[in-house]
Amino acid sequence: MEGNFDILLQQVLNGLVLGSIYALVALGYTMVYGIIGLINFAHGEVVMVGAMVTISVLSMLAGMGFAPGILTLLLAIMVAAAVCMLMAQGMEKFAYRPLRKAPRLTPLILAIGISIALQNLAMMIWGRGYKTFPEVVETRPIEVFGATVTNVQMSIMIISVVIMLGLWLLVDKTRLGKAMRATAQNQEVAGLMGININRVISATFLIGAGLGAIAGVMRAVNYGQADAYMGLLLGLKAFSAAVLGGIGNLFGAMAGGLLLGLIESLAAGYTGHLTGGFLGANYQDIFAFAVLILVLLFRPNGLMGERQADRA
Amino acid sequence: MNKNNRGLTALAALMATLIGAGTANAADTQLVRIGFAGPLTGPSAHQGLDVEHGVSIAIEEANQQQLKLGDKVAQFKLVSEDDVADPRTGTAVAQRLVDSKVAVVIGHYNSGTSIPTSKIYADAGIPQISPSATNPALTRQGIKTVFRVVNDDATLGRYAGNYLVKTLQAQRIAIFDDRTAYGQGLADEVTKAVKAAGGNVVVREYTNDKSTDFNAILTTAKSQKVDAVFFAALDYQAAPMAKQMKNLGLKARFMNIGNLPNDEFKKMAGSAAEGVYAWNYGTPLLEMPKGAAFEQKLKAKFGTGVVQSSPAAYDATWAAITAMVKAQSADPAVYLPVLKSESYEGVTGTIAFDEFGNLKSPAATVFQFADGGWKTLSVERD
Numbered sequence: 001m002e003g004n005f006d007i008l009l010q011q012v013l014n015g016l017v018l019g020s021i022y023a024l025v026a027l028g029y030t031m032v033y034g035i036i037g038l039i040n041f042a043h044g045e046v047v048m049v050g051a052m053v054t055i056s057v058l059s060m061l062a063g064m065g066f067a068p069g070i071l072t073l074l075l076a077i078m079v080a081a082a083v084c085m086l087m088a089q090g091m092e093k094f095a096y097r098p099l100r101k102a103p104r105l106t107p108l109i110l111a112i113g114i115s116i117a118l119q120n121l122a123m124m125i126w127g128r129g130y131k132t133f134p135e136v137v138e139t140r141p142i143e144v145f146g147a148t149v150t151n152v153q154m155s156i157m158i159i160s161v162v163i164m165l166g167l168w169l170l171v172d173k174t175r176l177g178k179a180m181r182a183t184a185q186n187q188e189v190a191g192l193m194g195i196n197i198n199r200v201i202s203a204t205f206l207i208g209a210g211l212g213a214i215a216g217v218m219r220a221v222n223y224g225q226a227d228a229y230m231g232l233l234l235g236l237k238a239f240s241a242a243v244l245g246g247i248g249n250l251f252g253a254m255a256g257g258l259l260l261g262l263i264e265s266l267a268a269g270y271t272g273h274l275t276g277g278f279l280g281a282n283y284q285d286i287f288a289f290a291v292l293i294l295v296l297l298f299r300p301n302g303l304m305g306e307r308q309a310d311r312a
Numbered sequence: 313m314n315k316n317n318r319g320l321t322a323l324a325a326l327m328a329t330l331i332g333a334g335t336a337n338a339a340d341t342q343l344v345r346i347g348f349a350g351p352l353t354g355p356s357a358h359q360g361l362d363v364e365h366g367v368s369i370a371i372e373e374a375n376q377q378q379l380k381l382g383d384k385v386a387q388f389k390l391v392s393e394d395d396v397a398d399p400r401t402g403t404a405v406a407q408r409l410v411d412s413k414v415a416v417v418i419g420h421y422n423s424g425t426s427i428p429t430s431k432i433y434a435d436a437g438i439p440q441i442s443p444s445a446t447n448p449a450l451t452r453q454g455i456k457t458v459f460r461v462v463n464d465d466a467t468l469g470r471y472a473g474n475y476l477v478k479t480l481q482a483q484r485i486a487i488f489d490d491r492t493a494y495g496q497g498l499a500d501e502v503t504k505a506v507k508a509a510g511g512n513v514v515v516r517e518y519t520n521d522k523s524t525d526f527n528a529i530l531t532t533a534k535s536q537k538v539d540a541v542f543f544a545a546l547d548y549q550a551a552p553m554a555k556q557m558k559n560l561g562l563k564a565r566f567m568n569i570g571n572l573p574n575d576e577f578k579k580m581a582g583s584a585a586e587g588v589y590a591w592n593y594g595t596p597l598l599e600m601p602k603g604a605a606f607e608q609k610l611k612a613k614f615g616t617g618v619v620q621s622s623p624a625a626y627d628a629t630w631a632a633i634t635a636m637v638k639a640q641s642a643d644p645a646v647y648l649p650v651l652k653s654e655s656y657e658g659v660t661g662t663i664a665f666d667e668f669g670n671l672k673s674p675a676a677t678v679f680q681f682a683d684g685g686w687k688t689l690s691v692e693r694d
Binding site for chain 2 (some may be wrong): 004007009010014018059111123128129130132135139141143148149153223224225227230233252264265266267269270272276277279280282284285
């Protein structure tokens with residue numbers, strides 16, 4: 001009875017929606033790591049700020065008499081993305097750049113510090129409780145072979161795929177992308193070849209923050225709420241997704257995010273049944289992290305990670 | 313450790329002297345500290361704040377009345393502590409309240425924090441009155457200093473389970489909880505009651521108190537063709553669950569026990585709020601003897617109305633103060649016996665305790681959200 005195809009499909013769809021958001025956030029981690037070898041633990045908070053700013057702008061616009069709709073949402077997202085990018089730019093320029101030559105532990109600890117500071121700052125600005133995301137678009141269920149997704153969830157998946165494709169084109173086909181890849185391989189040599197490394201690294205942070213802001217909004221729209229702590233667990237999961245896929249690898253982050261979403265959803269849906277009620281859906285995170293540990297045992301660089309002998 | 317403690321004791325002694333010196337001049341007043349502990353940060357911050365509001369209004373009123381303890385005028389003072397709804401932080405905060413020599417503790421908000429801290433207060437002999445901790449275990453520990461002004465989950469769970477099966481005629485029921493001491497205890501009681509009433513619990517699943525994604529367990533419920541979903545968790549999780557049920561096309565009645573019905577839920581759940589059933593402790597605010605007046609006072613002072621537990625917190629505070637005045641002492645050892653036997657007419661009804669510290673005649677109410685607001689369906693009482 002649990003093996004019904006429509007139920008399985010439903011769980012897979014649930015997982016893909018969850019996974020697309022993880023993937024977008026994971027890209028932010030993996031891009032920065034790929035280029036300067038830093039795990040930017042403050043990225044989760046960038047995602048949170050993206051969601052919070054969007055809510056603020058939306059309620060401000062509503063207060064000015066603009067009814068919430070697609071247009072106001074787009075405007076709010078643009079403001080949020082700009083704020084997040086500015087924040088990431090500031091972080092990179094004033095915090096990480098002076099420490100670029102420092103031992104790797106130093107910027108890592110700094111990142112954790114920034115993360116805590118941003119969380120508390122957000123609590124001061126937006127309060128300690130939950131913020132409600134206004135119902136901008138009416139959610140309508142769509143039937144797919146007996147399973148149900150809403151128009152919002154469908155858009156989340158489609159927008160994620162489009163953004164990921166765009167990012168791949170950017171990195172693979174454009175001059176900036178080439179410069180990014182060169183900087184990732186060897187900063188000094190890239191600099192000698194006339195690439196402005198500082199600008200390339202800045203651009204990486206900017207793109208990551210923009211993706212993060214969008215992911216934050218997606219999460220807030222999907223669950224109808226956001227709070228100052230939302231970046232913590234989401235960031236941790238996305239970071240795990242990036243590591244699962246092979247940190248530093250764009251496709252790894254995408255695959256890792258989707259995979260993590262799927263594992264979580266399927267584990268939550270079937271654990272109780274498979275263990276005869278001994279373990280419940282609350283163990284979903286344990287399954288996700290158990291898979292992560294297993295993958296790392298056999299492939300220490302993640303599913304798609306390349307061996308990086310020079311950067312151990 | 314030891315050195316530190318000695319330092320603290322010395323500091324406390326010094327402060328006591330300073331305060332003593334200060335009040336000696338300010339005519340014969342006696343400072344009585346009233347402790348409050350609950351979550352003031354985190355997802356249930358608005359709930360903790362609500363309790364704090366109730367306590368501070370009671371304190372303000374008591375101070376205006378210039379109540380006398382012996383020959384001195386009592387000056388009540390709120391000592392507020394944030395336990396973050398976390399048992400570990402809770403015990404640390406409880407120790408801090410004991411060290412600052414509070415006469416009574418109103419709290420904690422959660423059962424998960426109230427139970428471990430009750431031992432600390434018991435050792436210090438300080439009465440603890442929770443306005444909201446409903447886990448049956450709290451008053452079954454044989455501790456003499458613990459009280460609550462709310463009905464426990466065993467009663468509420470029985471009411472809810474019966475109502476699902478007998479009144480709503482639900483046959484296949486899914487029961488979820490957030491795996492906190494609160495949610496789990498409650499869901500277990502509902503499960504028992506449903507089975508006793510002849511209903512079937514076809515899905516019994518859990519989540520944690522941080523998750524907002526319940527699609528997986530709801531899909532499982534859908535595959536089992538449930539006709540009712542019961543969820544023991546607070547508003548910030550009940551709202552997304554209601555939404556996700558609607559999105560998944562799971563057409564079952566949704567019943568919650570947590571902290572609904574409130575306006576937060578309405579905002580968070582949007583159109584998915586329609587039709588949701590919610591149980592609450594006690595009687596509805598407007599049916600309480602002095603409910604409307606209390607709501608007005610709260611709004612005037614803090615700008616927000618009752619979220620859930622502020623009337624109970626107000627009553628808990630006044631029950632303690634009344635006992636102190638009757639005993640003519642703020643010394644817990646002196647006024648505790650009075651608190652145990654007194655009967656006080658509060659906002660929520662008669663506050664009188666049985667031998668375990670539970671309310672003598674607790675009531676519970678079931679609401680349904682319809683046409684943009686919460687409507688009272690029925691008030692249940694034993």
